[in-house]
Amino acid sequence: MYDCAIVGAGFGGLGAALTLAERGVRVVLLEALKYPGGCASTFTRGAWRFESGATLFSGFDDGQLFARWIARHHLPVETRVPDPIVELRTADWCLPISARRDDLLAHLGRFPGAPHDRLRAFFARQSSLADALWSLFDDPALLPPFGARELLTHLARTPRYLPLLPWVGRSLADFVSAHGLDGFVPLRVYLDAVSQITVQASAAQAEAPFALATMDYYFRGTRHVHGGIGMLATAMLDAVRALGGEVRLSESVQSLAPIAGGWRVRTRRGEIEAREVIANVIPSALRGLLGDEARELDGLTRRVEGGWGAVMLYLGLARDAAVRAEAHHLELVDDVDRAFIEGNHVFCSISGADEARGPDGGRTVTASTHVPMAALRALSPAAQGEYIAGVQAAMARTIERRAPEITAATVHRLTASPRTFARFVGRPGGYVGGPPRNRGLDNYQGMFPSPVRPGLWMVGDSVFPGQSTLATALGGAKVATLVGR
């Protein structure tokens, strides 16, 4: 019997597997696909290599989680700090966002009529609030539940946490208003863009403490992974193996059933038994594996299903494309007055010329946009197809208007929709990115990981801290420490 079986090698499962393997726990990691990483993987189609979803990652500065794993296990992973990290392009202006908050402040200050003092006050306050929370993203031990030492650390930090309290249950837009910055459009556009891709909500909807912390996403060890994020996922998988953990790819789990002292895990190829199971799947998928209604997952399922799907364009560019040679990332907005979804906002990542991601030195682009799943669900299957095609057309239009150099160089094109995510990464319905952090106290539930059933745990972006590659890896590592105990 294994000590622990992990279902899924997304970053939640990888973080858990590596942590357990480091502790000498007898672990088996079961992944349905023939490569790891899930929504943060790199896949091959013909001669092209694309990032499937996630393309820009924090946590690589010294002392941060990915940097620690890379150093400790000598992972062969090269990262680059794009400069700027992201370029935000609208019809009227372009805002380079570098890894330094002060640069962003300086750029915003150059807009005509920019309210300098208020902007400075806004970012000073945001940065101190983000500082208070980001230590949690660097060290799983500081996430709840924590031991006596961590409790003391938190108590010592209480004065830093207290200023967050007035913002609990309020939106990021409320925080902007409190600084008298409502009318300053470039800031509003920047915040809508960054909130949509981090906390999965517009600034008007986002729960302020979460949004204020994740506003630092670009400033906290943010990197492009050379060759694609699959390089890190594969390196973590190899590290699990090197530590004695077992990894089985192309082995999808079909059911989970409790047995005396553990769980029976039935896979496409047979059965195994494990004392504990960590499921790196969304709640509806876990229901499917358990084969019952799993009413204890009702609340979580509703929250995930109130969220988003992704529509994707994967583009192959000619070798002589007139785009910057380095890997770079663009946030493209067609109309700043419409919601940053459905092709009106496109996050576009272009591989570097030195990454060998296309035939004859061709480059690849992963472009994504959010689609509201409740609206999609309400449509008939035929209408859903038309809707997705419409969103893909809107994405192509936004790219053509804001990044014509990409359109001009495109020689190859693939698309994906929520159905693709459902099929390839086993997320029924195609829900991605975790539950939106819309304003409300329910965001603070579920911060203490606990087993769904005795010996059965969940990791991934559906559960706290969720919602990014770093956060899912961190959540996986945290759950692993509880299981390992």
Ligand SMILES: Cc1cc2nc3c(=O)[nH]c(=O)nc-3n(C[C@H](O)[C@H](O)[C@H](O)COP(=O)(O)OP(=O)(O)OC[C@H]3O[C@@H](n4cnc5c(N)ncnc54)[C@H](O)[C@@H]3O)c2cc1C
């Ligand atoms: C379009 C898009 C863009 C994003 N951009 C970014 C970004 O730039 N930066 C960032 O940090 N985050 C980004 N994210 C978010 C981030 O990618 C995800 O939050 C994170 O990767 C999710 O990891 P996970 O462990 O929850 O699950 P997943 O990535 O979904 O992994 C689950 C794994 O489990 C496997 N699996 C499922 N069912 C079974 C089964 N029955 N048996 C065996 N295996 C199974 C799947 O094949 C998959 O490999 C993005 C997400 C999307 C969709």
